[in-house]
Amino acid sequence: MSYSIGDVVKKTGLSAHTLRYYEKEGLLPFVKKNASGVRAYSDEDLRWLTMIECLKDSGLQIKEIRQYIEWFNEGDSTLSQRLSLFENRRKILEKEMARLTVVMNKIRYKELLYREAVRVGSLDVATNERRLKHLKKKLFESPDDFDKVTG
């Protein structure tokens, strides 16, 4: 099976502009064109687009994805480089998730603080409630200046 750029737009949700841009950036080196220069995407190309989406979701930049595809095309001699890439990415994702957990607690505290402030009609009153002060301590293992902010 082969697909026009319009077909791929429908399948992937990417714009035709974006698909051509990806190709220009070296992310789709396998896409064939017919005699009049019209792109014909294969199922393999669609699977690469799925892979590209995953790599983008993991935070890779386009030039890093291009590097990965180049390594893939060079074959088994680049296996260790590709392993490093995924190792690093996994570590970065772990850090990112840890970071988000910390931020989440701070935002959750603010949400509860403002929920109470709305209930009693005053931010100052809510901020000084024992229950919320206690919650603050519970949510922030390592307190920083954050808990002094009144906003």
Next chain:
Amino acid sequence: MSYSIGDVVKKTGLSAHTLRYYEKEGLLPFVKKNASGVRAYSDEDLRWLTMIECLKDSGLQIKEIRQYIEWFNEGDSTLSQRLSLFENRRKILEKEMARLTVVMNKIRYKELLYREAVRVGSLDVATNERRLKHLKKKLFESPDDFDKVTG
């Protein structure tokens, strides 16, 4: 206590450029200047910078942070808007963490696949190993095209 922009650079790790940029964008409406126009940051200003960092970490854009600060300055009449902001942010962070969990599993599979490929010296051989095929099933609850990609 008050601090020069250089002091704040050392304390926060932000550049002087960035601090002035934040001020221009309305994120630091309280910073005082002396007779010759030199900024003197207060402890309150430093706490706002901590708050701004948290909001940025949670994914808010600068204009959204400015909006929040404007609401803060308007007092208790904007409590419900601020509550909405934190509610939305919490929901977005939850989605983001769920997204990262999915991506993490895919990247972890790739890492293990390439670790094995490096060990045996062949991506094709590793891809066809029963152990890794089984792992793939375990990691991806809802299989998509991803598991067909060989790269």
Next chain:
DNA sequence: ATAATACTTAGAGTTTACTCTAGGTGTTCG
């Protein structure tokens, strides 16, 4: 006193990943 350093402003430049425009060619349908 003078050199170095820190500060000021306005505004231009950078990066990333698109996103769109202009001007044109090719294909399909009634």
Next chain:
DNA sequence: CGAACACCTAGAGTAAACTCTAAGTATTAT
């Protein structure tokens, strides 16, 4: 056969968040 539509390329424009430059003033150290 001609209108409508999909496609092509090259290149310009956009948004966000900085990042830096230029040209000048003020402060500090020797």
